[in-house]
Amino acid sequence: MGNSKSIIQVLNNHINRNGHNLLREFSDFLALPNHASSIEDTRKNAAYIKDMFEKRGVNVEIAELPGASPCVFGEYRTPSAERTMLLYAHYDGQPANPSDWHSDPRHPVLRTDTIENGGEIRSFPSPGEPIDQDWRIYARSASDDKAPFIAIAAALDALRENNVPITSNLKFIFEGEEEIGSPHLAEYLQKYKDKLHADVLAICDGPVHQSGRAQLFFGARGYAGLDITVYGPNRHLHSGHYGNWAPNPSLLLVHLLASMKEPGGRVLVDGFYDGADTLNDDEKKSFSTYPDNDEKLKKELGIAQTEGDDENLIERLLLPSLNIRGLDGGETGRQAQNVIPSSSSASIDVRLVKGINPGAMLDRIETHIRRQGFYIIRDEPDNETRMKYPRLVKVVRHVGYAAVRTPMDIPAAQYIRHAVERIAEEVVLLPTLGASLPLHDFDELLHIPIVGIPIANHDNNQHGPDENLRIGNMWYGVTLFASMFSNVIK
């Protein structure tokens, strides 16, 4: 193997010969339920991963902490390795409500294109059958974040079968609680620190750029969340017999939410934007790699006007955000009932940028809620509490993690950048991903540079109904990991 072209050829041949097996293995893996609320389920995923990687010559250990989903550690030792790379991915997924999906989120289906483009369900390919790069697999976690597991495993297969030498030590950490805010990650990192020495941490999560270009990111927004419930009468009331007299919690809730953020996007919580770090020169320079894709994206998404209309997407992602991710005050449409509901709820997620502490951000929001005249409680109220406070709100805090941005110019990061550039024509460099990743714990506890290497298509419906992965992006992942692991051209 003398040059990059031939490696790409070798990989393409490998994919053509083995694509059907790879999709079958992916489908089996996706069929395992993986919400972190069920440790029984996450254990099955961990066992599946152990088996998957041991088959590829990786030493695997499943670690557990009380009340936590298991964390899977792996190591692939390379004699006289030039560097050690630690790869992170998470195998847990968001909840999925099957009634919102076109097919069962736990029963992966292959479609000939996206649902929006009229893609039809087709059978998984048989050996030798050509596979179209625009096919999609639909299932929860197809893109977020089970795809890298299969891509890494396939890259190891391809290199071994074609006698391409691996030139780095590889370490793996696979988390099972990312989608619930990584509550045990720090404890795992602390306890297993010795296994995790490396020159660089590669985060295998997130999508490539909306333009379809390859993308590397050097940080991610942090996360905090609140569930708020506003109370009305202690039982649902008939809206005719009591409408105008009994307070409606949905009315109080919409006023509270409206007070938090202008329709144009400006958050009105006092101090919301305070304390954010400014960008350094490398980060500012990286903007030149960022394609001006916003108008195309607006058209794709059917958006006439964005929040903060004169700022583009990348600028907006460098600010903290407050998003009403869920809203519930009784049934609507044909199922609507003529009631004053007993309570109404909203779920809010906050994305943090570097320099803002998640707990302090939640404090700012709670101060705002109190200023609107609400009394905050932490549990369901009894009648005495209801009688005492005309505006009563239960707030459940989810203190996630802070944002991280790491330097873009250190050697290990440059190494990965070159590995990507060998197989991709143009690479977008992002100072931060818009999404949140638990990078903070890595940054604090491991002190190694972090580079994000996403592989999923941007239109993957991550977290929502009809999550999917484009097959071409899985092939990109296989090629990307093979390029990172082998590095025959430096």
Add this chain to the structure above:
Amino acid sequence: MGNSKSIIQVLNNHINRNGHNLLREFSDFLALPNHASSIEDTRKNAAYIKDMFEKRGVNVEIAELPGASPCVFGEYRTPSAERTMLLYAHYDGQPANPSDWHSDPRHPVLRTDTIENGGEIRSFPSPGEPIDQDWRIYARSASDDKAPFIAIAAALDALRENNVPITSNLKFIFEGEEEIGSPHLAEYLQKYKDKLHADVLAICDGPVHQSGRAQLFFGARGYAGLDITVYGPNRHLHSGHYGNWAPNPSLLLVHLLASMKEPGGRVLVDGFYDGADTLNDDEKKSFSTYPDNDEKLKKELGIAQTEGDDENLIERLLLPSLNIRGLDGGETGRQAQNVIPSSSSASIDVRLVKGINPGAMLDRIETHIRRQGFYIIRDEPDNETRMKYPRLVKVVRHVGYAAVRTPMDIPAAQYIRHAVERIAEEVVLLPTLGASLPLHDFDELLHIPIVGIPIANHDNNQHGPDENLRIGNMWYGVTLFASMFSNVIK
């Protein structure tokens, strides 16, 4: 039978002997699904009612119009009758979401008390077993509005078996679409007008007073409704990758709803209160029969402060109301997902008072929506429409019916009032019920005075989860109808 005391005694004996049969018949009737969206279901209810009343010597005819739930007409002829009374009830019910109920809304259960008071499920009584008046039957439509059917049938049984003469002609009209706004009632009334000549229309619906006292009402609020859906991106988006940039429809919706009504209860839609008729002297006088029960009611319902805090319930019911009956912008709590939803919805019901036209009221609200910068559409938008209007809302109008208040002093109304006073110690006289009833069509098309004779307990959870009827209220109903039908003392 010489005096009212002995009639009450006779009725009590009848109830003691036959209560178990009566509850069994009620339970069978409640088990029939009755949402007006299924004509197949409503037909089964109509057939059940026909059988129930024919057994009691009533001539019954089931009428149908295309696309409508059947309307059941009945007549019980009395030679040399002193008057003709037309009784109205509806056999259809609100939708019910079983997951919100303590027991299946379609599988009636008997409890020893309310769920709130720790009432336990018990078996239906066997013959001779004493029946507690505080027991409750839980099922959809137990109070709204299947109870009167059983009470009327039992009253006819009791009078016949005890040879108490019936002194009026009785006519019945049983509707099957009240809970969806009575879309075909006018057509039925027009077509079958000749069957409906009567001296008075008795509306068998609604609850007795919150104090437990008997109640008569001489009108009801009208009804109009809107379903509104606000649009964001054309698919759910990850709130990290797009939060701050893609507009969130829930944010736009809460601002729109907050603009419609102050937290304190004042509706901000221009002209909302315009055109309401003032009360006449009889109506004002009736306030003296209205017990001051508001503080007790606030305590019972866990309400610290009502909307329009210094006005009491009856005053508030004489105003039009705007109520957010449903609100939906994605999942909350443990099911919440980190998304920007593609659309968010609210369902609004408007209660009208006499003098305000429902269509005109919906126009006022739509004008308000447009003034908030929204473009109103009637169907799901295509991408071109989405790209054209930054604030896009789908409004589905439900033009219900106008409010009615009829005179309180005419002879037929006084006759019913005396029938109630014979069996109840104190009677509350209400110029209007807070709830909406399709009285407008009766008023316009039949031109007969209307008196409402509710029997259900006020805490019946009508329209909400755990709807129930207190057994004592069923007994009250049996006694009330027997007193109305027999009238041995004038």
